[in-house]
Amino acid sequence: MTNKEEEINSTQYIEDVIREKSVKEMVLDQQDKLINSIKIGFKTLFYSKKWVIYVALAIMFLPVIIFIEIGIEEGSIIIEHPDEAFVDIVFGMLFPIIFIFGCLLMSLPLSSDEISDHSIELYLVRPIKREVYWLSRWIVINVTVYCVNIIIYFVYFLFTHAFAEKGVFAGIGENFDVFGGVAIFLLLATLIYSGTFLLVGMIGNRGLLLSFMLAIFELFFISMLFLSDSPYIPQNNLYEIANDILSDHVDFDTPKDLKLWFAQIYVTIFPIVVFVLGAFYLRMREFK
Amino acid sequence: MSKNSEKFDVIAKLDHVTKAFGEVVAVSEASFSVEKGKITGFLGPNGAGKTTSIKMILGLTRPQQGRVTLFGKDPFYNSSLKHFLGYIPEIEVFPKWMKARDYFFWLGRFQLTREEALRRADEILKEIGLEDVANKRIRKFSKGMKQRMKIGQALIHKPALIIGDEPFNGLDPVIRRNMIDLFKDYTRKYNSTFFISSHILFEMEKFSETVILMYKGRTIAQGSPIRIREMIDDQPHSIQITVKDSKKLSTLLINNADEEIVSQIKFQKDIHSNENQLIVLTNEPREFYSLVTDLVCNHEIPITEIKATDEGLENLYKSLTKR
Numbered sequence: 001m002t003n004k005e006e007e008i009n010s011t012q013y014i015e016d017v018i019r020e021k022s023v024k025e026m027v028l029d030q031q032d033k034l035i036n037s038i039k040i041g042f043k044t045l046f047y048s049k050k051w052v053i054y055v056a057l058a059i060m061f062l063p064v065i066i067f068i069e070i071g072i073e074e075g076s077i078i079i080e081h082p083d084e085a086f087v088d089i090v091f092g093m094l095f096p097i098i099f100i101f102g103c104l105l106m107s108l109p110l111s112s113d114e115i116s117d118h119s120i121e122l123y124l125v126r127p128i129k130r131e132v133y134w135l136s137r138w139i140v141i142n143v144t145v146y147c148v149n150i151i152i153y154f155v156y157f158l159f160t161h162a163f164a165e166k167g168v169f170a171g172i173g174e175n176f177d178v179f180g181g182v183a184i185f186l187l188l189a190t191l192i193y194s195g196t197f198l199l200v201g202m203i204g205n206r207g208l209l210l211s212f213m214l215a216i217f218e219l220f221f222i223s224m225l226f227l228s229d230s231p232y233i234p235q236n237n238l239y240e241i242a243n244d245i246l247s248d249h250v251d252f253d254t255p256k257d258l259k260l261w262f263a264q265i266y267v268t269i270f271p272i273v274v275f276v277l278g279a280f281y282l283r284m285r286e287f288k
Numbered sequence: 289m290s291k292n293s294e295k296f297d298v299i300a301k302l303d304h305v306t307k308a309f310g311e312v313v314a315v316s317e318a319s320f321s322v323e324k325g326k327i328t329g330f331l332g333p334n335g336a337g338k339t340t341s342i343k344m345i346l347g348l349t350r351p352q353q354g355r356v357t358l359f360g361k362d363p364f365y366n367s368s369l370k371h372f373l374g375y376i377p378e379i380e381v382f383p384k385w386m387k388a389r390d391y392f393f394w395l396g397r398f399q400l401t402r403e404e405a406l407r408r409a410d411e412i413l414k415e416i417g418l419e420d421v422a423n424k425r426i427r428k429f430s431k432g433m434k435q436r437m438k439i440g441q442a443l444i445h446k447p448a449l450i451i452g453d454e455p456f457n458g459l460d461p462v463i464r465r466n467m468i469d470l471f472k473d474y475t476r477k478y479n480s481t482f483f484i485s486s487h488i489l490f491e492m493e494k495f496s497e498t499v500i501l502m503y504k505g506r507t508i509a510q511g512s513p514i515r516i517r518e519m520i521d522d523q524p525h526s527i528q529i530t531v532k533d534s535k536k537l538s539t540l541l542i543n544n545a546d547e548e549i550v551s552q553i554k555f556q557k558d559i560h561s562n563e564n565q566l567i568v569l570t571n572e573p574r575e576f577y578s579l580v581t582d583l584v585c586n587h588e589i590p591i592t593e594i595k596a597t598d599e600g601l602e603n604l605y606k607s608l609t610k611r
Contacts, residue, residue: 047384117381121348125346
């Protein structure tokens with residue numbers, strides 16, 4: 001039998017099997033498999049409890065952050081401008097340190113953990129396309145990282161206003177635009193870092209080490225003078241956009257020659273490139 | 289079934305396939321086919337290339353040379369073929385959060401509607417005898433229960449082809465017999481094809497219609513179990529039994545078997561679990577397995593595991609390749 005004849009016969013065989021099985025019982029389109037894979041992904045992340053570690057870390061850092069960013073005078077905390085204090089906390093400590101390691105930590109159960117415990121094989125022997133599987137993981141990690149961070153940042157937002165000089169929660173209503181600006185910034189940061197750590201984690205069993213190195217290198221290079229103006233560092237572009245969104249409340253030291261239009265294009269294209277790379281990588285990847 | 293469909297009788301095929309990992313050649317010029325509606329045994333010692341061959345059929349890895357087909361197509365790029373495929377992995381693959389019913393439901397949802405997945409999850413739990421622990425977490429299960437869970441998830445969507453990588457590891461003789469009956473049921477009711485790799489030659493012989501022997505990456509024989517049996521009959525076998533009451537079982541074996549069935553018994557402890565083990569040398573493996581099954585059932589002796597040791601199999605395959 002030639003290969004072509006074999007293919008015609010096999011196609012007919014598959015059609016007959018589907019007919020015999022009753023199509024009503026079967027789910028054939030990829031959209032349903034995507035939704036199923038997303039649900040499994042959320043449950044895997046939820047029960048892995050790495051998000052709990054992240055939330056606990058973020059809250060535990062509260063006293064340190066208060067001390068460094070706000071300062072304690074005569075044993076009490078009084079915040080003159082809660083909006084500025086909140087922005088200082090976000091961009092001084094929360095985002096550059098805690099957010100990035102939180103992203104890394106939360107992406108692990110869906111990247112290197114699923115590869116090392118072989119559960120990815122359990123899913124890929126099912127009729128789900130590799131690209132659809134990747135899309136499900138990408139959606140899950142982005143939604144989770146964003147939601148968890150919104151909650152953490154909201155706690156800090158409430159905290160800074162709880163110690164407002166004018167009274168508890170004074171001016172919180174007027175300052176909601178600051179929280180809104182931070183929420184937009186967080187969305188962009190999530191899209192950049194979640195996908196990146198998911199992709200790096202997928203590379204293999206040493207995903208944690210690789211991701212950790214990536215995070216350290218970015219922070220390290222940022223702190224070095226010769227890269228502080230680099231237009232290719234994600235943080236520089238994110239800070240440029242944050243400067244624009246929150247211009248009424250704060251003014252950051254951003255790279256002098258970085259243009260806003262460049263930063264906007266950069267943060268749009270970066271996640272798309274990472275997503276396409278991941279889909280391509282997973283399509284070619286063999287599980288031995 | 290249509291005419292073209294009836295002509296289609298080879299579900300999976302390896303055609304002069306070679307696969308190497310670095311300098312290690314896992315599969316070398318291997319060729320065999322899995323025929324529709326049959327139970328095919330896939331035998332070979334550790335490192336023979338069985339798992340690599342299976343992963344190529346599953347589309348998890350690609351050959352460097354040769355052609356692998358599943359339902360006549362390349363499985364690496366055709367995910368839709370996997371609607372008709374069930375896979376029983378060798379290792380334990382259980383997402384930590386899943387309970388027994390969840391496991392079947394969520395995996396079944398990749399192929400089935402919600403209602404059908406729920407219905408089949410309960411049906412499968414009954415078929416594998418775990419309906420009482422449907423709402424318990426899998427990580428608390430014994431090795432044998434986990435093995436049955438792996439078998440169940442592969443059957444949930446009544447696939448046309450079920451590939452099992454050592455599916456009987458860790459099952460006691462009674463459960464193993466039940467699982468074999470379940471496989472036979474699926475072949476009869478749903479015309480399912482089974483492709484099962486195993487170390488336990490004489491269990492495979494009982495229910496497989498064709499046997500493929502693999503050794504050092506090559507297929508060294510393919511044919512009916514009777515023919516293969518004739519080839520390997522003279523070889524002595526070493527069988528390892530992990531059992532709590534090893535003294536009782538050894539006494540029963542000595543009292544109920546002649547020197548051909550039990551030539552030698554050694555006692556040892558498992559390095560990891562510290563459980564008692566018996567290493568039995570036999571010239572009549574088929575009779576030996578039958579005897580052990582009877583003794584275990586009649587005297588209610590709980591067995592953790594029974595398997596042919598690798599050394600015994602190595603000798604067997606070496607002698608086959610010399611022929």
